[in-house]
Amino acid sequence: MDDLDSTPPLPMPTGKEGYRSGFVCFVGRPNVGKSTLMNALVGQKVAITSNRPQTTRRTVRGIVHRPDAQLIIVDTPGLHKPRTLLGERLDSLVRSTLVEVDVIGFCIPADEPIGRGDTYIARELAQQKETPVVAIVTKTDKAERAQIVEQLLAVSRLGDWADIVPVSAESGFQLGELTDVLCGHLPEGPPLYPDGDLTDEPDEMLVAELVREAALEGVRDELPHSIAVVVDEMAPRAGTKPGRELIDIHASLYVERPSQKAIVIGAKGSRLREVGTRARRQIEALLGSRVYLDLRVKVAKDWQSDPKQLRRLGFDQQV
Numbered sequence: 001m002d003d004l005d006s007t008p009p010l011p012m013p014t015g016k017e018g019y020r021s022g023f024v025c026f027v028g029r030p031n032v033g034k035s036t037l038m039n040a041l042v043g044q045k046v047a048i049t050s051n052r053p054q055t056t057r058r059t060v061r062g063i064v065h066r067p068d069a070q071l072i073i074v075d076t077p078g079l080h081k082p083r084t085l086l087g088e089r090l091d092s093l094v095r096s097t098l099v100e101v102d103v104i105g106f107c108i109p110a111d112e113p114i115g116r117g118d119t120y121i122a123r124e125l126a127q128q129k130e131t132p133v134v135a136i137v138t139k140t141d142k143a144e145r146a147q148i149v150e151q152l153l154a155v156s157r158l159g160d161w162a163d164i165v166p167v168s169a170e171s172g173f174q175l176g177e178l179t180d181v182l183c184g185h186l187p188e189g190p191p192l193y194p195d196g197d198l199t200d201e202p203d204e205m206l207v208a209e210l211v212r213e214a215a216l217e218g219v220r221d222e223l224p225h226s227i228a229v230v231v232d233e234m235a236p237r238a239g240t241k242p243g244r245e246l247i248d249i250h251a252s253l254y255v256e257r258p259s260q261k262a263i264v265i266g267a268k269g270s271r272l273r274e275v276g277t278r279a280r281r282q283i284e285a286l287l288g289s290r291v292y293l294d295l296r297v298k299v300a301k302d303w304q305s306d307p308k309q310l311r312r313l314g315f316d317q318q319v
């Protein structure tokens with residue numbers, strides 16, 4: 001299969017009887033562990049995670065390869081009620097994604113009582129009559145056994161689910177079982193991506209996400225939703241040898257207000273340097289090369305509510 005340099009969605013002939021392939025989308029309120037679960041299932045960091053709600057802003061595909069199946073994971077932002085223009089776009093993105101996938105994974109954490117957010121999503125999902133919904137009780141490592149059992153019962157009362165699976169992305173509990181269950185809901189069909197591909201996100205996008213993740217660490221609560229990152233340039237430095245090459249990356253961090261710019265940069269640039277170091281380590285691991293990372297912080301006033309700015313920051317492809 002390696003010699004077929006096909007880009008998705010071109011299906012590749014396999015000849016394998018009973019092979020299944022298709023798409024799953026994880027939904028759930030913010031912070032329930034959707035991105036972490038995807039990374040754990042794929043086995044590589046393809047979506048950024050943070051302990052701040054609504055970290056995920058774009059649809060990322062992670063790909064799980066099995067001898068008998070290929071499961072493509074579409075990561076969605078938390079299904080939530082729109083607050084800003086950005087929020088509205090996210091919701092329409094989630095809704096359009098739901099009708100295109102083969103199975104939906106509805107994530108509810110084991111360690112928190114079911115709330116209005118979960119009920120709201122359960123109601124939305126009840127309308128997706130053609131797509132099976134697997135309820136996933138996440139973060140089981142954070143709950144006692146009795147609490148997990150209680151949560152499984154509460155979740156079963158919440159809707160008409162195709163299956164209910166408790167998992168922990170942290171400890172790895174039941175990850176294989178979850179993949180089995182999800183693959184069981186896929187239609188028969190050939191692999192959609194070449195063997196070994198873990199994501200179809202371009203490197204620039206992953207790099208931007210890693211910078212954003214590093215920039216989110218340890219900042220005040222309101223800041224995360226106000227940072228967007230764009231990779232302006234990324235290229236191997238001339239004269240460096242293949243295999244030992246140095247990749248130059250120039251990226252811009254956009255914030256909404258000058259006061260936020262000051263927070264991101266820190267005293268005498270100290271915070272920005274830390275962000276750069278943290279991001280560089282992750283990017284070097286991702287690309288397998290040495291990296292020179294140049295970060296600039298820019299103010300794009302109220303970018304979350306401005307359609308032009310949203311387009312410039314790359315959000316137009318997602319709506």
Ligand SMILES: Nc1nc2c(ncn2[C@@H]2O[C@H](COP(=O)(O)OP(=O)(O)OP(=O)(O)O)[C@@H](O)[C@H]2O)c(=O)[nH]1
Pocket residue numbers: 028029030031032033034035036037048049050051052053054055056057076077078138139140141142167168169170171
């Ligand atoms: N203990 C434990 N923590 C977890 C687990 N899964 C996720 N978390 C943590 O929960 C927080 C939120 O995880 P994310 O994966 O970013 O959640 P999300 O649902 O994708 O969040 P949004 O992007 O806001 O929609 C992070 O701090 C994770 O480290 C788990 O299985 N166990």
